[in-house]
Amino acid sequence: MKKEDKHKSEVINLNAVKKYYYMGDNVVKAVDGINLRVKKGDFIAVMGPSGSGKSTVMNLIGNLDVPTHGDIYLGGENTSYFSESDLAELRGKRVGFIFQQFNLIPNLTVKENVMLPMDFQGVSKQEREEIARELLSKVGLGDRIDFYPNQLSGGQQQRVAIARSLANDPDVILADEPTGNLDTKTGEKVISFLKALNKEGKTVIIVTHDLYVAKHAKVIYWLKDGKVEKKTRKRK
Amino acid sequence: MISTEAVKYSLRNLKQRKARSFFTLLSIFMGITTIFIFISFGLGLYAYIGELSGSSSADKVLIMSKGSGLAGLDTAFGLTKDEVKAVENVPGVFEATGSYFKAAEVEYRDEQIYTLIGSYDPKVPLVMEIFGIQQSEGRMLKPGDEKHILVGYNYQVKDKIFPDALDVNSKINVNDVDFKVVGFLEEIGNPQDDAQVFVTNDFMEEMYDENLSYNWVVAKVDLKNIDEVKEKIEKTLRKERDLEEGKEDFFVQTFDEMIEGYSSALDIVIGFVVLIALISVLVSAVNTANTMITSVIERIKEIGVIKSIGAKNKTILGIFLFESSFLGFVAGVIGVLLGWGLSALGGAILNNVGYGFLQPSFSPWLFVGCIAFATITGAISGVFPAYKASKINPVDALRYE
Incomplete structure (x- = not known):
């Protein structure tokens, strides 16, 4: 592979990123100099105990948060100089979030929940409907599209969230403890969905403290005190 | 958005x-x-x-008591015939005429009500013209009408004033005088005005021997100099009534000012x-x-x-x-x-x-x-x-x- 191609295939690049919080005279170093490169098609887990900075890393990767030092490249573009509205567009298009608590909008139906991210990107109504139906049948909920989230089980809600994360066909799926609120069996099902997506070529990043979940990833970043303690690669 | x-x-x-x-x-x-x-x-x-204000009354000037409004109920105030004559002699005044008002007991088929009896001069009907009031039925008063009466709109409506509706030629009794109704006025839109009755100034004078005075006066003036004429009327009346400026018991107003x-x-x-x-x-x-x-x-x-x-x-x-x-x-x-x-x-x-x-x-x-x-x-x-x-x-x- 040529160097240029390699650069192109780089979906995310965190370059010496720090996130400090200043509280009076104290400095809280949530993230303290992290380098992280994610290539297209990677399946990465970010592991670490609570307080290790993994949530902050996830927010930084997802462009929900901005670093105090260092640069973040998304699809080769440095996001440091992006405006709020550009960042919003970027995460809407390139990143699909999956949360521990599913975070569906309770007042919208399953289908509308999946349509909402496309709405923000100005996708036509007809297309939104079509894609939403398609994605929901892919996660096995084609018969529940007009249900409201509270009419579904936790596992089903998380599958809706997976469908929603795919709405704008993003480069990266960013999952924060996606199985944290699910029983083992349902959790496995969710993981298998993520694995299948990865096989289809989607980049998947899971933030978790559960080694069992992390083991599915190809690469595991171990975080401690805001730094990468070690990086392990799964053998083929 | x-x-x-x-x-x-x-x-x-x-x-x-x-x-x-x-x-x-x-x-x-x-x-x-x-x-x-x-x-x-x-x-x-x-x-x-x-x-x-749409009616063509811009050339009219009203003179009334300072205390009371349109109805001219202030009995303490009144302009004498001589004073109205003096107003008429003011340069720029074409004609002037007054109205008497008295409390009235109107009786019809043994039912009585209390209202006002007013009057105007049928030869110079400025008082009616100023508000563009005409008859809705019958006719307005004519010079020389005696014991003929023009009544408000509501008299022709059953149960409004009397249980029975009145017609042209109905006989009513006002303050112990028998009258024949010659006409009904147009609807003015409030129960007081629509219950009033009108006779000629001459007959009003015949009914009440005591010194009658006009409760309000209307003058038709030269529109081009209306403000000047108005001032002259004020001056004349002050002199007639022997009052100092600023202490008048009357006021003079053009129709437009009133509106x-x-x-x-x-x-x-x-x-x-x-x-x-x-x-x-x-x-x-x-x-x-x-x-x-x-x-x-x-x-x-x-x-x-x-x-x-x-x-x-x-x-x-x-x-x-x-x-x-x-x-x-x-x-x-x-x-x-x-x-x-x-x-x-x-x-x-x-x-x-x-x-x-x-x-x-x-x-x-x-x-x-x-x-x-x-x-x-x-x-x-x-x-x-x-x-x-x-x-x-x-x-x-x-x-x-």
């Missing part, structure tokens, strides 16, 4: 918080209803005054009431802002989620502004419909009790204006909460429980 799913999201939020949305609506539409009612009646009154006086009085009354209603809308705007702030706080986490899936700050701003404007709009529609119903009902009741001149007038602009005003009020109330919502940090919001 916002599209389908976002609109659905907003509307369902309002629906889900039914009670709160309802009370917010209530607080806005009560103010809007009040504004609508008073402006519709105000417009009706302006139209009524407009009709009066202006009515409309500026109306301006003040309507303006004051509408101001109070506006304050109530202002209070409701604060209430709406409070509702919206609560709604923002309740939805902090949702706002974080919506931002994480690609909503821009301005999208969030749009969602919340839409919600508060929509509340305002709905309140405006309810307020206007309610106001319309109540004004129409009020107008019908007033008409029924004889105040036909006090009627609401519904201009399309009143509907549009009130609804637009409510919507804008809602929008403005939402600005601060929506701005706050849009500035919420998604990281903090997602962590919020």
Whole structure:
């Protein structure tokens, strides 16, 4: 592979990123100099105990948060100089979030929940409907599209969230403890969905403290005190 | 600014918080209803005054007692025949004529009522002409009419004044004198004026031997110099009545001044009431802002989620502004419909009790204006909460429980 191609295939690049919080005279170093490169098609887990900075890393990767030092490249573009509205567009298009608590909008139906991210990107109504139906049948909920989230089980809600994360066909799926609120069996099902997506070529990043979940990833970043303690690669 | 799913999201939020949305609506539409009612009646009154001033009376000057209004009920005041003559001799005055007014007991088929008997000179009927009042049936008075009487509109309506309706040629008794009705006046629109009766000045003088004096006087003057002529009339009367300037017991007013006086009085009354209603809308705007702030706080986490899936700050701003404007709009529609119903009902009741001149007038602009005003009020109330919502940090919001 040529160097240029390699650069192109780089979906995310965190370059010496720090996130400090200043509280009076104290400095809280949530993230303290992290380098992280994610290539297209990677399946990465970010592991670490609570307080290790993994949530902050996830927010930084997802462009929900901005670093105090260092640069973040998304699809080769440095996001440091992006405006709020550009960042919003970027995460809407390139990143699909999956949360521990599913975070569906309770007042919208399953289908509308999946349509909402496309709405923000100005996708036509007809297309939104079509894609939403398609994605929901892919996660096995084609018969529940007009249900409201509270009419579904936790596992089903998380599958809706997976469908929603795919709405704008993003480069990266960013999952924060996606199985944290699910029983083992349902959790496995969710993981298998993520694995299948990865096989289809989607980049998947899971933030978790559960080694069992992390083991599915190809690469595991171990975080401690805001730094990468070690990086392990799964053998083929 | 916002599209389908976002609109659905907003509307369902309002629906889900039914009670709160309802009370917010209530607080806005009560103010809007009040504004609508008073402006519709105000417009009706302006139209009524407009009709009066539309009559060709610009060349008329009225002289009356300082204390009393139109009816000229002030018995302490009166202009003598000589004084009216003096007015007539003022250069620029073409003719002048007065009206007597007395309390009257009117009897018809053993039923009595109390009203006013007025008079005018059929040769110089300026008193009737000034307001453009004509007969609705029969005829006006003629010079030399004796024991002939012209009566108000309401006499020809059954059960309005007397149980039986009167006709032309009906016989009535006024202050122990028998009269024959020769005509009915047009409807003036209030029960006092529509119950008055009129005879000629000559016959009034015959009925009352005592020293009668005119309760009000109308002069027809040269329109080109009307203000100058008015001043001259004042001067002449001061001299006649031996009064110092500034201590007159009468006042002279051109017809246009009188109409202006009515409309500026109306301006003040309507303006004051509408101001109070506006304050109530202002209070409701604060209430709406409070509702919206609560709604923002309740939805902090949702706002974080919506931002994480690609909503821009301005999208969030749009969602919340839409919600508060929509509340305002709905309140405006309810307020206007309610106001319309109540004004129409009020107008019908007033008409029924004889105040036909006090009627609401519904201009399309009143509907549009009130609804637009409510919507804008809602929008403005939402600005601060929506701005706050849009500035919420998604990281903090997602962590919020």
